[in-house]
Amino acid sequence: MTTPHPISLEVNGERVEAHVLPRINLADFLREHLKLTGTHVGCEHGVCGACTVRVNGEIVRSCLMLAVQVNGASVETIEGLSDSGEISDLQAAFRERNALQCGYCTPAMLISAQDLLKAKSEPGREQIREHLSGNYCRCTGYQAIVDAVEATARARKSRDKSRAP
């Protein structure tokens, strides 16, 4: 009954085929099976947000999703977002503003922030706080994180403007 199930999915653009036990959640699958350890595991019950990844383009808690549930899906982790250069400016802004200290929350914080920046070109600080409200940071007090996200939004906006014909 509790036998492994075959799954086939895409992770950061690459096809992955595996056999997983039903109880393995997506976070552990990414970390243990695929060695993608940028996805962090904090509370394991959906509160801290450290395990945030993208599934089919939407942010989700990977500790609250089973690996068997992502059969046929496209999963993107911090490794994918980072390697593609999609968030290099956001990462630079985090570094510049000291928006991280221990770094445990950072990969998920970046993914959640990018999710907002994709949807809204100029989010206000309240909107940024609201969108990141499901991601805990125990070091920074959030101020610098909100600064970094705000600065990235502004920089992207002026970049897009200067590119416009």
Added chain:
Amino acid sequence: MKAPAFAYARASSVDNAIELLSQHGERAKVLSGGQSLMPAMNLRLLAPELLVDIGALDELRGITRQNGVLSIGALARHVDLQNSPLITTHAPLLKEAIAHVAHPAIRNRGTIGGSLAHADPASELPACVIALDATIVVRGPAGERRIAAEDFFVGIYETVLSAEELLVAVEVPLPPSNATHYFCEFARRHGDYAIVGLAAQAVVDHGKFAELRPVFFGVGDKAVQVKVPALLGADVTPKALSEALQTLAEALDPPEDQQASGAMRRHLSKVLLARCVAKLLSRPDLATLEPA
């Protein structure tokens, strides 16, 4: 912690899901969005032997308007409710409530069917569907049952659903054009479960309530609908409101926990009802009425 071992079956149809649930009864649990079930399993508060995953059942998705009702499939996610023009038009109460449900990553997975079947007494959606006078549609081996939302919830994490039944849809009657609503909750932090919350649907006609359905959550073992005849059909005077608040205080017997005492919850409930009445009638004078 991590979930204990269990078996997993991906249902291929609603009938197949019901068949699996009939075979395994109490030992099985339905997996919808998993945003309440998975935490409970990871914390080992629940240890089902089998999960029946209904996530691939497209027949349970979608929000449609038909025959005078808004039909919401059980698998409609919080984010789907938030973005649906039909919900915005016909059930704005739901849209407003969703903004208080957890956080974006949770709302991308959590479903209305899952939230209602889970029946957390502090969660927003059970109160909303009672306020909206919705009908919960469930299917089991014996066919379909249609249950009024106010009869659906029994107690903490408990509904009238049997282990063989599946919640398939929620039907919300289309409101009249002069319908209005109110939603507010007190929580320690935005996105947390409410200490006390109020979801209300109303019809206001010439400055008077033709109808008012206030439903409180976080105040008992399930959402509590409070009858307020003193506020209906007539101009609401401070005295009438004061009486209604007194009736409310007597109707509620809120629990004490680490977040608030019973007395504090009762007080906050009165504050919420006064604000609700003031807002819906555009009578700011009533909101400042000091609840005794």
